[in-house]
Amino acid sequence: MEETKCPHCGEALDVGSIPRLHMERYGRPVLAKTVCCGKAVRCTPYLAFNVRIYDGPKEEDDWGAEFND
Ligand SMILES: [Zn+2]
Structure with missing residues (x-):
């Protein structure tokens, strides 16, 4: 994954674990x-x-729309 840079200083962004x-x-x-x-x-x-x-047995999605063959 590409690292996010801090928009202020350009270093690798670190906001800590809590956020x-x-x-x-x-x-x-x-x-x-x-x-x-x-x-x-x-x-x-x-x-x-x-x-x-x-490729399982269900023929429709979670909202009831049927799949095409
Ligand atoms: Zn910074």
Whole structure:
């Protein structure tokens, strides 16, 4: 994964574990103080997910839409 740079000083961004854990748990943006230079950053979490072909027995998705053959 490409590392995020601090928009203030350009060093590798580090906001500490508490803002990271908060974003993981609640999925909401946080206002955090950077470890590198002590300035304010707005951090917005985004969801990443893995995809693979489904070849199981279900014929529709979780919302009831039928798959094409
Ligand atoms: Zn910085």
